Amino acid sequence: MRDERLRGSLTVLFEDPFWIGLYERWEDGKYTVCKSTFGAEPKEYEVEKWLQKSWTHLRFSLPVLSETRGEKRINPKRMQREIRNRVSAGAGIGTKAQQALKAQHEQNKEERKKRSRRQREEERDRQYALHREKKRAKHRGK
Numbered sequence: 150m151r152d153e154r155l156r157g158s159l160t161v162l163f164e165d166p167f168w169i170g171l172y173e174r175w176e177d178g179k180y181t182v183c184k185s186t187f188g189a190e191p192k193e194y195e196v197e198k199w200l201q202k203s204w205t206h207l208r209f210s211l212p213v214l215s216e217t218r219g220e221k222r223i224n225p226k227r228m229q230r231e232i233r234n235r236v237s238a239g240a241g242i243g244t245k246a247q248q249a250l251k252a253q254h255e256q257n258k259e260e261r262k263k264r265s266r267r268q269r270e271e272e273r274d275r276q277y278a279l280h281r282e283k284k285r286a287k288h289r290g291k
Contacts, residue, residue, distance in 0.1 A: 161187070161196060170196065171246055172207065179212035182249040210253035213245065 157174045168187040173180070185207070191199070223231075 159196070159200065161191065163190075170199075172200075172209075173246060174209065176212075179214060180245060180249065181209040181212050182246045182253075183207045183209045184250055208253070210249040211256060213249050213252070 155174075155176050157172065160171045160173070162169060162171065168190050170185045170187060170191075172183045172185070174182070185199075185203075187196075187199075
């Protein structure tokens with residue numbers, strides 16, 4: 150039996166209009182994913198160079214529990230029926246990588262909202278302090 154504590158894979162695929170790299174990592178039963186945009190179709194040596202250069206800067210999604218895949222084969226018609234039921238219920242749409250990327254996107258959106266709210270408040274406070282200072286200067290006759 151193989152020891153599957155740490156495993157990773159990099160898939161380069163075309164997602165209209167750009168080529169993207171999808172780096173998936175399985176570690177201690179948890180699954181994380183990182184998406185990177187390449188633009189034009191990268192050569193194999195360019196992908197290796199990019200991975201070596203930017204490995205420390207990759208931002209992975211939050212860990213998702215990875216269930217073990219069973220060896221049991223499912224009847225194709227039964228699988229179709231289950232997929233149709235899931236899609237009509239609106240749950241479980243997309244692959245695990247898509248779901249993890251969506252969760253990462255939502256987390257980044259929340260961080261961006263907090264950061265922009267803080268910047269707005271700081272700018273409003275700065276403007277208010279400037280306004281008060283002008284009023285004081287006018288009151289002093291300057």
